[in-house]
Amino acid sequence: MLDFDTAQQQLAAAGAPSGRTEHCPLHQARGRVLARDIIASIDLPPHDNSAMDGYAIRFADWSPDARLPVQQRCFAGMQPEPLQPGKTIRLFTGSVMPEGADTVVMQEDCTEADGVLQIHQAPAKGAHVRYRGEDMHSGGKVLSAGTLIGPAEITVLASQGIAEVEVHARLRVGILTTGDELVMPGNSLAPSQIYNSNGFMLAALAQGLGAEVSCVLHAEDTAESLDAAFRQLLAESDLVLTAGGVSVGEKDLVKPAIEAHGGTLSLWRVNMKPGKPVALAHIGKTPVVCLPGNPVSAYSVFTLLVSPLIRNMQGRGIIYPQVQWGVFAKDIVNKDPNRIEFMRVQASLKQGQPVQLSAYAQQSSGVMSSLTWATGLARVAPGASMPAGSAAPYYPLALWLA
Numbered sequence: 001m002l003d004f005d006t007a008q009q010q011l012a013a014a015g016a017p018s019g020r021t022e023h024c025p026l027h028q029a030r031g032r033v034l035a036r037d038i039i040a041s042i043d044l045p046p047h048d049n050s051a052m053d054g055y056a057i058r059f060a061d062w063s064p065d066a067r068l069p070v071q072q073r074c075f076a077g078m079q080p081e082p083l084q085p086g087k088t089i090r091l092f093t094g095s096v097m098p099e100g101a102d103t104v105v106m107q108e109d110c111t112e113a114d115g116v117l118q119i120h121q122a123p124a125k126g127a128h129v130r131y132r133g134e135d136m137h138s139g140g141k142v143l144s145a146g147t148l149i150g151p152a153e154i155t156v157l158a159s160q161g162i163a164e165v166e167v168h169a170r171l172r173v174g175i176l177t178t179g180d181e182l183v184m185p186g187n188s189l190a191p192s193q194i195y196n197s198n199g200f201m202l203a204a205l206a207q208g209l210g211a212e213v214s215c216v217l218h219a220e221d222t223a224e225s226l227d228a229a230f231r232q233l234l235a236e237s238d239l240v241l242t243a244g245g246v247s248v249g250e251k252d253l254v255k256p257a258i259e260a261h262g263g264t265l266s267l268w269r270v271n272m273k274p275g276k277p278v279a280l281a282h283i284g285k286t287p288v289v290c291l292p293g294n295p296v297s298a299y300s301v302f303t304l305l306v307s308p309l310i311r312n313m314q315g316r317g318i319i320y321p322q323v324q325w326g327v328f329a330k331d332i333v334n335k336d337p338n339r340i341e342f343m344r345v346q347a348s349l350k351q352g353q354p355v356q357l358s359a360y361a362q363q364s365s366g367v368m369s370s371l372t373w374a375t376g377l378a379r380v381a382p383g384a385s386m387p388a389g390s391a392a393p394y395y396p397l398a399l400w401l402a
């Protein structure tokens with residue numbers, strides 16, 4: 001059996017970014033991946049300015065009974081006059097600091113009457129001033145190529161006046177399910193049939209990572225149906241995912257279909273539970289990853305083994321999200337002596353305590369209800385007995401499926 005961490009690294013390296021990039025308007029950039037470093041073209045803030053509604057003074061002019069005539073009212077967006085000695089300039093949050101002023105007194109700490117200011121609270125020198133370039137410096141790198149663009153990155157890009165960014169072309173993922181027992185949701189079920197959940201699940205998982213789903217196909221268990229499906233998948237996709245039908249059963253037609261398209265499939269038995277059977281092939285440059293048919297197994301394999309490959313092919317700088325730690329709320333046993341168990345767990349946080357991990361009662365790979373309940377996967381070594389309170393690596397789904 002292939003070691004889980006080795007399998008994760010080998011799969012992550014099974015594909016590369018296509019090199020195709022495109023220009024994307026900022027309002028459509030959320031979820032895209034930067035293709036180039038972003039260098040600041042302006043200092044931010046671009047000038048010293050006030051952090052409060054108040055008055056600009058020269059600190060040296062202040063004394064408990066000073067009376068400072070108001071020289072100018074300077075709103076944000078106006079150019080202030082140089083501050084004359086012994087005077088003050090009325091400012092608002094974001095107003096440019098006048099030349100000669102070094103301190104802002106907030107309006108709650110003073111009173112203005114008949115155009116003269118009296119300050120009741122001793123100011124601190126330099127108070128409430130935001131300095132030019134204290135946030136970003138012209139010429140400095142503000143974002144790196146490979147960054148996933150979210151609201152924070154969009155804020156930074158907009159603040160630099162950037163309206164359009166160069167991003168990696170969206171990764172196109174094609175999905176194939178197989179199995180004659182499967183029926184599409186929306187149809188009625190005959191005896192011995194079940195609904196096809198893997199196709200919808202894998203599409204949603206790929207979209208959740210920011211990939212574009214090029215097609216979701218279901219092939220009958222015949223060579224012709226699979227051949228036609230692979231033709232379409234390969235024409236439309238950068239990465240192909242299949243679910244089911246590649247382990248040890250007798251009706252395994254996925255492997256010959258891949259071989260018929262010039263791929264060589266290496267079937268791995270990865271030492272993970274759920275999710276042992278995983279296969280990888282390349283048809284031309286296109287990686288094809290075959291996931292187990294059990295939906296929970298396919299979900300776990302996607303999360304832990306396929307998501308790093310997708311991030312890598314998207315051109316992202318971080319392909320392995322953080323693995324955190326938690327402690328089990330109850331005693332846990334992994335009865336399998338050979339496979340690492342990735343248990344569906346819910347994490348909860350209480351003040352001053354380590355993250356508590358509660359395992360779903362039913363850990364079988366057929367139990368899909370565990371997926372909506374879980375916040376992550378906890379890793380338990382083969383054969384390990386973990387008394388309540390013992391620490392385990394925790395893979396948060398919020399990070400691993402993003």
Ligand SMILES: Nc1nc2c(c(=O)[nH]1)N[C@H]1C(S)=C(S)[C@@H](COP(=O)(O)OP(=O)(O)OC[C@H]3O[C@@H](n4cnc5c(N)ncnc54)[C@H](O)[C@@H]3O)O[C@H]1N2
Pocket residue numbers: 177178179181182194195196197198199243244245246247248249274275276277291292293294295297365
């Ligand atoms: N004799 C052995 N049997 C099995 C082994 C083994 O080592 N020896 N491994 C087990 C493990 S672990 C898994 S996981 C499964 C994987 O089987 P396959 O990947 O070949 O998948 P199938 O046999 O086609 O299906 C398994 C299961 O999942 C259901 N399924 C398949 N596709 C879908 C779908 N799109 N939506 C919903 N459910 C789906 C299918 O009906 C089966 O119940 O093999 C074990 N057996």
Ligand code: MOO
Pocket residue numbers: 272273274275276277292294297298365
């Ligand atoms: O590994 Mo299978 O995925 O246990 O059900």
